Amino acid sequence: MTGPSFGSQFELHQLRCFVAAAEELHFGRAAARMNMTQPPLSRQIQLLEHVLGVKLLDRTSRTVKLTPAGRVFLLEARRILRLTESAALATRRIATGEAGTITLGFTAASGYSFLPRLLLQRASAAPNIHVALKEMVSAEQIESLLTGRIDVGLLRPPIARSEFTTLKVASEGxxxxxxxxxxxxxxxxxxxxxxxxxxxxxxxxxxxxxxxxxxxxxxxxxxxxxxxxxxxxxxxxxxxxxxxxxxxxxxxxxxxxxxxxxxxxxxxxTDPPHPVELYAAWRADNDNPALGAFLGLLHPEGGDAAAASDEMPD
Amino acid sequence: MTGPSFGSQFELHQLRCFVAAAEELHFGRAAARMNMTQPPLSRQIQLLEHVLGVKLLDRTSRTVKLTPAGRVFLLEARRILRLTESAALATRRIATGEAGTITLGFTAASGYSFLPRLLLQRASAAPNIHVALKEMVSAEQIESLLTGRIDVGLLRPPIARSEFTTLKVASEGxxxxxxxxxxxxxxxxxxxxxxxxxxxxxxxxxxxxxxxxxxxxxxxxxxxxxxxxxxxxxxxxxxxxxxxxxxxxxxxxxxxxxxxxxxxxxxxxTDPPHPVELYAAWRADNDNPALGAFLGLLHPEGGDAAAASDEMPD
DNA sequence: CACGCCCATCCAAAAACCGCATCGGTCCAT
DNA sequence: ATGGACCGATGCGGTTTTTGGATGGGCGTG
Known part of the structure; x- marks a missing residue:
């Protein structure tokens, strides 16, 4: 007695079927393009039309035409499908670390010289890595690293936490x-x-x-x-x-x-001549995929920073 | 031997499941919100992750957190879902004639006075009806009405075509x-x-x-x-x-x-005093849902046009 | 008027999905 | 330290949904 149960929302598969049919204006060719046969394609489009409550295609046994509503929905469907692809792409880029956001804590003093140099000169090597800045003193940074509020801190020693990895990024007089x-x-x-x-x-x-x-x-x-x-x-x-x-x-x-x-x-x-040291620190188990690319920016090469070190004086 | 067959594209249902899970950060509650039980929700999210090739949620048996990629995908998913709703809405509005586009042919002379008055004074009564204008002489309009290039024509008699409906919209001296x-x-x-x-x-x-x-x-x-x-x-x-x-x-x-x-x-x-007549004409079988609303704009009420007529002098 | 083309429909087989029961892991209170 | 509560993952059987082949019917063509 109950008719076919239409979902209350359409699915992307139906959108893809509709776009194919609307572009081919021929159910057979559209089905071939979708790698299926014609009957299920017809059915999917009927389903879509029922869900929308709108006739999208005017079809006689001889011709297929878009209705005015179908013309509008075709544009919308294409936009939605484009968006799904770009969403998948963007998400994969985040996951692989090609792009992403690093939240960086920094002390006021490191903001005067080291940070601007980093952002202006080095960041161009990773143009898709966005750096969100948060100024805080070293103690706050350690707290924020633990809670995950920042991914990386630019701070002063001592950093006596076994869960951190550290890197000396600059020393100055x-x-x-x-x-x-x-x-x-x-x-x-x-x-x-x-x-x-x-x-x-x-x-x-x-x-x-x-x-x-x-x-x-x-x-x-x-x-x-x-x-x-x-x-x-x-x-x-x-x-x-x-x-x-x-x-x-x-x-x-x-x-x-x-x-x-x-x-x-x-x-x-003074002795030593460059006693003011700045370290980068991050949680060893930070899973932000952009971390690797960002750390690549930190590594000094011919800069004025001293040699890298994983060991931290206390 | 072959594993489960993942579709190569995700579906909106998976997006809805993911958004629910990402917002609740709890599979059980998310499943309840989706009107289903927890196991299938888990599966949908696993499917989505496999299709994307990206882990979206970090879940232990105790906590659920978004990964960085998941945070980005959540924004994209919300946008896609919003877009699907607005697309359905816009399409329904087109289908019901609440909104839409009417392509209107008009003669040069009708563009001097009648058309500007129509668009400026009357069109505000149907703000979602967009009128696309095409200037052409009366003969061209008849041809364009037949081929569907225009929905409505503003033209001079005689209009001797049985498939047209006509309406006298203005007469002048x-x-x-x-x-x-x-x-x-x-x-x-x-x-x-x-x-x-x-x-x-x-x-x-x-x-x-x-x-x-x-x-x-x-x-x-x-x-x-x-x-x-x-x-x-x-x-x-x-x-x-x-x-x-x-x-x-x-x-x-x-x-x-x-x-x-x-x-x-x-x-x-002259006799008659207003011998210059302007008619609107459209195909009786025009299926543009916006046609009704547009024709409502044409009907003179206290304007200077003569009474409506479905009969056309030849 | 017969034929070909094309979309809709019917039907059986395949696939996908769902819900139930359950497992393994973690946290918390005792 | 330990038992219990909680939570997500997994195995499985039943149901729904989808698919593809066969077929029907309308329409234009020669």
Whole structure:
């Protein structure tokens, strides 16, 4: 008693049948193109028409023509089928790592010089890899790497997590940031001793542990004791204080790109000469297929970064 | 030995299953939403993954997560599904005549006044009906109606074809086009006798049969014989000759919208007072669903057109 | 008027799909 | 540490759907 059960939605197979029939205007040839015989093709088109509630093809035993609605639906069907193919293609490209998105965490300081260089000069080697940037301090990056909020972090050591793989991507020297009028500007370069008992805008141990500990260690090893007048965590804030004449600051070379008026820079001789290190870190079990292509961008070749290393000093 | 036979293309049902699973991140709930049980849903998603050659969902026995490729494919799948719905909707709207395209033939003269009024004032009543315009003379329109190149024609009688339905949509009077300096401009209105033995730019019998025969008949009935100095088929060409002072012309009122410098118009009293008739014609068996809505625009209500008529004078 | 072409329909066989029962793995509470 | 709850995958039998061959019927052609 119940008639044939029409699904409430059409299927792509029906669309393909319809497009073939609409283009051939001949059920036999259309069926051949679809690698099937004519009766099932007729049936599929009938099904499609029933689902839509619309006659798409006007067929006599002699001719097949598109109805006005069929003309419109033909365009729509072609668009849908094109979209399915491009969707499959795009998805496969993501899966193979040819294209994709990498979410990258970075510290403010690495954003001054290393990151722009990376994006401008290297990213062209992988034009289909989109890099989504998130600025956060190193500790946040480690947390975000664990939760998967970022794929890769650009951060400062120590990175004491066994589930991470790390790569040293850059190391740089320190420079003194001095206000105009500071006598030490007469020297071409400074030594740590030049900061003994002099006012210094220092890194805060909480928000900038890495720089704080590194400078602290360097001064102690050189038996130098600067007068710490302020402790901040953001380089640009420190330079603002320097500009106000509150004291000097010791910052990574990359900070020179900040260009504060009335603040000048002089290299600071240290041992080792490039104590400021930047590492990339990512979870070894990160399954983002674009990761490989992105890491390829990081590998230094003739750049100013030191040799790669999978071992991390603690 | 041979494994299960995967189709080479995915189906919309698999897309719907995947979207449900990706949104619920839970196969059981997704299956419930799809009105089926969990095992077939698992299979559909496996099938989809095999067809794409891409893992879309990372599933342990405890959690379900999207892979990066799955995230991309989810967006694409949603887009495809949205498109299928809008395609069905648009097609149904075409089929019911709520929307659609009418290809309309029109004569040059009807384009001066009647057609702009129709499109500007009436078309807003059927905003989803698109009117594609094709200018052609009446004979061409009849031919195009038969071959289906146009759905409706705006043309001059006679329309002696049994397969057409016709409707008088406008009738108008005649005006004299006179060059500056013509003595007859002193009169507020002219009679046909004012053209006796005067130079007249006439319609050509080939290209403008309707106007030629009508004027010819009017003059003969009034026993008036103008001096025909030129015969043209395009009104704007005739007015250009009038402007050059070659003679007067008798044209439909609508031609006054042409605004030639140094050409002025005066009404011409005729019997009947509105001898210039414009008809709409269409094939009775035209299956364009938008036809009904378009014809609704044509029906005069308080307009200047005469009453509708299915009978056509010959 | 007979023939050929072409789409629709009928029917049996094949394929696909679904639901049930169940397995194996993980997490959680005890 | 262990038992139970939860969850997705898998095996299997029954049902629905689809397919292809044969056939029917309408229409144009010679």
């Amino acid at each position: 320190l420079v003194a940031a001095l206000p105009v009028g500071d006598g030490r500007l007469a020297q071409a370069s400074l030594s740590l001793a030049d900061f003994d008992d002099a006012p210094l805008v220092m890194y805060a141990p909480e928000g900038a542990r890495y720089f704080h500990d590194m400078l602290d260690g360097l001064f102690k090893a050189a038996r130098v004791t600067p007068r710490v007048v302020q402790s901040l965590s953001q380089i640009h804030s420190m330079l603002a204080l320097v500009r106000a004449g509150i004291g000097a600051a010791v910052v990574p070379e990359a900070a020179m790109s900040l260009h504060f008026d009335d603040v000048h820079f002089r290299p600071v001789v | 005649l005006v004299a086009a006179l060059p500056v300096g013509d003595g007859r401009l002193a009169q507020a209105s002219l009679s046909l006798a004012d053209f006796d033995d005067a130079p007249l730019v006439m319609y050509a019998p080939e290209g403008a049969r309707y106007f030629h025969d009508m004027l010819d008949g009017l003059f003969k009935a009034a026993r008036v014989t103008p001096r025909v100095v030129q015969s043209l088929s395009q009104i704007h060409s005739m007015l250009a000759l009038v402007r050059a002072g070659i003679g007067a012309a008798v044209v439909p009122e609508a031609a006054m919208s042409l605004h030639f410098d140094d050409v002025h118009f005066r009404p011409v009293v």
